[in-house]
Amino acid sequence: MERAIRWLGAPADRIALREFDHGWVAWVAAPTRVDPAVPPDRVGDARVVVDRESGEVTSWPPLPVDEIIARSTPSTPGRFPEDVTAHLRKAGWYPGRRIAEADIERFDQRIRELTRDDPPELRVSAAARPILEEFGGLTIGVPGNTWRVHPIDTDPDPERFAAISTWQDEPVTPVAELDPPDPGDVVVGHDGRVFIGDFNGSYYLAEDFDWAVVRLIRGEEPLPSVRAGAEIHFTDYAGRPIDPSTTRRPEA
Template identity: 35%
Template structure:
């Protein structure tokens, strides 16, 4: 366990690496300490008020158990502590290669795009009319909505395969295939995105199962949202939905 004094020493080493002559302030929370760089307080002057002395500088979290340092953006320390706890809780949820792609795309544990999703649903209300959005589909849109997820290509690097786009996207929404799928398989689904292959629609049902509706056939992507995200990023063969092995 890292004591406060040990955390302060680690934080000062972190600050020294940035070659800044600022002081360091520590804020303690359950999982560790948030370190903030603080400028020396300047003498009061006439004119507009100055920003807080810690504004604009990166933060660091010193883990209470390991002493590991991670750098964070200039956010209130309470927000950083909350996000760090969410990040720790999500460890192991995705494989490291997939998590790296997600984080590069803008995902983080606790991400909430509710406002954008609500706006998207209102904007495309006519296109979505008659399609019920199950809670699991909405949760996926709220967490991953707006992300562009590259797929690993043959080189083993992201970007070599087919990109997936999770709604809300800049484009519109097509629901013809979703309606056809629901009728053919007696399994209502809701649009959650699209994929460059085809292009195809990505849809989810009330159980969280994800399907890719390609013009050539319908495919089963994964039994839940997380598994589908892994498949879409890593690529690989998918079973035909007509096999009904889902």
Template identity: 30%
Template sequence: MPDLHTTRFPGNVDAVLREAGWQPGRWDIKQAEHWADTLRAHVSPAGHRHAVFPAAVEAWAEFGGLQVTGPGTGRHIAPAAVRIDPLAGLHLARTLGDLGRALDTEITPLGEEGDHQAVLAIDAEGRVYSLDHTGDWYLGRDIDTALATLITGTSPTRLTTGA
């Protein structure tokens, strides 16, 4: 049985995730596969399609459906309200495809920040990004780092890909 008192996240991030319903071993592959099927089936009016790959399915299975907001004022910026639901980016196949080409990878939706203020996306290597009206942002090398960035209000890095 896993030790529920040890975690891979910093204490404050762990507490927020657990309050939202996450726990070590959380895994809803049925929901993740449903999202994967929905994204694969969606074709934009111009024929753009979503990529689906293991890093995304794994993130959806472990964190899908969670809604989290970090407490307090944040380290550099206000903590983001985050909802892990890839269908928040369903109609952004072209935008995510363009960013993926600029970064030489595949990118698919992960969820959203705020009330539709930004879409969260994950690439085939597991790196996480946020796309909003001000630009494209790098949140971290993996879902754990990205969640910590969002929950603690750490400033993300602006992408300068020209995408």
């Protein structure tokens, strides 16, 4: 409490405190308003987080306390490498992040409308839904190769990944858009595999979205191409071999 008081510069009886597994969130509690018609004398006070183990204090903007706790919670060990986790956190991701279910439903309705007159009709599949819930609205990647994860302010272009849809047992779901200079769409099959479609071709990225994110952030290329009959060719444009293991998470 003493550390929080020093950082917030308020009397102890004005400090609100919320404990969680990894520490405490503290903020200046708003005084009780006698007259609801009179605006408060201050709004938007900062919050601080005091780490339980180190005692380190970090300052936060006036976000909801539950969100600060989620953002302050360490990632599940082993899910992402440390460098990728750091990159994702800078992009706004944190463990337990979820966008509104209504946003997912609106996106599902929109992609159905886009393809209703040109089957197969797209939808948000069971494999794609948790990806959109956790990463939706974020921009992730590296300069020259970034993804904007749906739902965003632009629609996917089914023409760019039509070839992938034709050989999947079920329609794929677009989950992200590639920014220029090489626009394209990131799509997820019903089995969770991740592909990229653009006007130059179709490519296989990874066996699941988590590993696709690792490959994206680390700039791992080239990508195996996908050709007629769902055959994946593990060679680059010059015929040089591509190690198939690059598309899979390494064995622990």
